[in-house]
Structures are given as structure tokens and as C-alpha cells.
Amino acid sequence: MTFLSSLLFFSIVLLAIFSTVFGLEEVLAFQENRQETRPFGVYSALKYTVLDGFFRQSDDGTDDRTYDPLTDSFGLQYSGPRRWERFVEHISFLNENAPVDVSYKVLYLARHGQGHHNVAEHHFGNEAWECYWAMKGNNGTYHWGPDARLTEKGISEVHRTRDAWKSQIPFGVPLPQIHFVSPLSRSLSTLVETWKTIALDPPRPLVNELLRETLSLHYGDHRSPASELRERYPEVYFPMDGSFPEEDPLWNYHRESLQGRNGRIKYAMDNMIAASNETYISMTSHSGVINSTLVALGHRPYNLQTAGMIPVVVKVERDRGGLQKWFQPNNPSLKNVDDSPRVEERVICDGYPPVNVSGLYESGMGVWPWS
Ligand SMILES: *[C@@H]1O[C@H](CO)[C@@H](O)[C@H](O)[C@H]1NC(C)=O
Ligand SMILES: *[C@@H]1O[C@H](CO)[C@@H](O)[C@H](O)[C@H]1NC(C)=O
Ligand SMILES: *[C@@H]1O[C@H](CO)[C@@H](O)[C@H](O)[C@H]1NC(C)=O
Numbered sequence: 001m002t003f004l005s006s007l008l009f010f011s012i013v014l015l016a017i018f019s020t021v022f023g024l025e026e027v028l029a030f031q032e033n034r035q036e037t038r039p040f041g042v043y044s045a046l047k048y049t050v051l052d053g054f055f056r057q058s059d060d061g062t063d064d065r066t067y068d069p070l071t072d073s074f075g076l077q078y079s080g081p082r083r084w085e086r087f088v089e090h091i092s093f094l095n096e097n098a099p100v101d102v103s104y105k106v107l108y109l110a111r112h113g114q115g116h117h118n119v120a121e122h123h124f125g126n127e128a129w130e131c132y133w134a135m136k137g138n139n140g141t142y143h144w145g146p147d148a149r150l151t152e153k154g155i156s157e158v159h160r161t162r163d164a165w166k167s168q169i170p171f172g173v174p175l176p177q178i179h180f181v182s183p184l185s186r187s188l189s190t191l192v193e194t195w196k197t198i199a200l201d202p203p204r205p206l207v208n209e210l211l212r213e214t215l216s217l218h219y220g221d222h223r224s225p226a227s228e229l230r231e232r233y234p235e236v237y238f239p240m241d242g243s244f245p246e247e248d249p250l251w252n253y254h255r256e257s258l259q260g261r262n263g264r265i266k267y268a269m270d271n272m273i274a275a276s277n278e279t280y281i282s283m284t285s286h287s288g289v290i291n292s293t294l295v296a297l298g299h300r301p302y303n304l305q306t307a308g309m310i311p312v313v314v315k316v317e318r319d320r321g322g323l324q325k326w327f328q329p330n331n332p333s334l335k336n337v338d339d340s341p342r343v344e345e346r347v348i349c350d351g352y353p354p355v356n357v358s359g360l361y362e363s364g365m366g367v368w369p370w371s
């Protein structure tokens, strides 16, 4: 190693250490903020701009209910056998000619395959699900919580996505250089089932506690203990620095509002992107998380089917507006987070039995500012 490359290597290692520590503090601060009055997490924000013209999903004319990108090179607008080579050349050209504080990334946003909670929600209907059953883990015969797993159908959906990747490899599709994944089993299994026969570790799959579905008391969204996940997913890296505690720190929370979720995911995205020098970045998560990711990127509305994947080309810049706040209650009368509601057993919809919940509800979602 030359002196210069050792220097570069050690700066990168230092940066990695700092960002890990920063992430840890933020997660811990988040937990403590539920009890204390100290300021909410403040972080330096990134600005994203979606580049249209690369993938059909960013075109207003593409109907997400009927379009199947898995049979259409994931939606790539270039055609012919050199399509992915031309794409990679274009992205490299953009990065090589970008100012120092600008970079271009290709995000592969993947949704988990069908889980048992998806089947249960469909069985009970959305209302009965949101009003009662989501807070339970089973109905006596069928189990979806804690930590809903993939169904057989879900696994075959994921294999279809895996096969779509495999079909593009001969044409030079750029594979993910890093994976970020939600800590919930359905996303972890989706990641592993998609990639283990192609390439996994490397590139390293990193769990991000904040990439989980909308915060709530939905029992299917209660993650398994860290030790169990480490054993079940040996290919996946779970933070060992204390930021990924044995018991799920984020369940048992108020039902999150759309605004709250958008703030959380923007924060998580900025941290992940700022800490990655990679250009091709995969994130495996949930429909709600992907919705908030697309909102953060400024992408047009797009819904993914289970095991779907949407590629997005984005320009990333520092947000000159500087610092942003995460989970800042915008209600001036709410001086203390302690004023936020506590978990209690109550009826949340007329005609349904009581469930353990907290916070206020509007059409199944929480009410800002309680996240
Ligand atoms: C329990 O739920 C499953 C699907 O979620 C359904 O097929 C089954 O009929 C339900 N059983 C009862 C006793 O309601
Ligand atoms: C990112 O940095 C690491 C060193 O921390 C290096 O090994 C890797 O090749 C870099 N990746 C890219 C895509 O530049
Ligand atoms: C995200 O979800 C909201 C609420 O369902 C919807 O109005 C919005 O269009 C979605 N945004 C994207 C980018 O998909």
C-alpha cells in the first residue's frame, strides 16, 4: 500500500467509526427522548433529485397496477444487449463530472414478499385489521405475530425477483455494492432469498433498525430478539455497537403518522447515504418505508407489489439549508415529550374489543405530533 492510499484508507475507517457512533447516539437519544425534554435529534441533511428518463417507473405514463418491470429489465429505458453497459457508462460519466459535493446514486428499493400478516389483513379486511386484529398475533389457527414471516407464496414471489436479476446479469446489470435491510424477518428473508445464490456478503448486508415498517403496536411488526436474528441470518451484519439491542426498542410505540414516518425515513436515508461511498445501493424494506423513501427523493407516487423492486437514479447533494430536526413536535403546546400518550387498553373503533394502544388515530394512522 502506498502512503497516500493508506492515508485514504484510514480516513475512510475513521469516517466509518464516527458514523457508526453517531448512529448509535441518535438511536439511544431517540429512546430517551420519549422520557426526557432534551432537544430532538438534529442532523445535517441531504438533498435528492430524481433523474427521470432512466427507468419507466419515473414516467407519469407508467401504471404501477399493471406494469411488470421484472419482465422488462426492471424498467430500464435503454434497449438492446448493451443496455446495462450504456447505463453504467452514463452513471459513471455523471459521477466523474460531478462537483466534489455532488454524487449520483442508483437505489434499488425492494419490498418483502407476501408475509403472514398480509394474508391475515386480507382475510379480516382493512378495518377489522386496523381496529383489532393487527394488535393480536394470531386468531387461534393462523399466526402472523410477533415478527411476521414470509408465506410459501411470498418465498416464490421473491424467487421470481431473484430470477429477474439473474436474467439481467449476462447483460451487465450493475449489482448492489451494499445492502441495507429492515430488521423485520420478512425483509431479512427477502434479502437472503434474493441474493444468496447470486452474491451476498460481499456485498455486506447491514441492518438498519429504522428501516422498519410504520411504528405501531401491530404485533406482526414486533421484531425478534437480536440473538435469534443473528442465528437465523448469519450472512447479515447486525450492529454490535449497542445500537441494535436484544429486545426491540421501537415497538410498543404510538401509531406513527405519515409525516412522522417521512421524517424518520428521511433521517435514516441521509445517514445511510452519507455513510456509503457506493453508487449502487440496495434497500430491502416495506411498502410504507418505500413510500416515505420515494417522498424523500421527490419521486412520483409508485406502489410496489410484494417482492417488487423499484430502481431510482438520484442526484445527492448537501442540503445547504443545513440542519434538520427529526421527530420535532410541531405542536407548540407540547412542551414535553412526556405529554405524549401512554400505552393503554382501550377501544379504538366502535364495535370492536379493546386493544393495547397509545396516541390518537385517524383512518388507521397516527396523528402528528406524536410521531
Ligand atoms: C384465521 O385466519 C386465517 C387467515 O388469516 C383464516 O384462513 C382462518 O379461517 C381464520 N380462523 C378463524 C377461526 O377465524
Ligand atoms: C468504498 O470504500 C471502501 C473502503 O472503505 C472500499 O473498499 C470500496 O472499494 C469503496 N467502494 C466504492 C464503490 O468506491
Ligand atoms: C405515499 O403514500 C401516501 C398516502 O397513501 C400517498 O398519498 C402518496 O402519493 C404516496 N407517495 C408515493 C411517492 O408513493
Ligand SMILES: *[C@@H]1O[C@H](CO)[C@@H](O)[C@H](O)[C@H]1NC(C)=O
Pocket: 345, 354, 355, 356
Ligand atoms: C394489554 O397489555 C397488558 C400488559 O402487557 C396485558 O396484561 C393485557 O392482556 C393486554 N390487553 C390486551 C387486550 O391485549
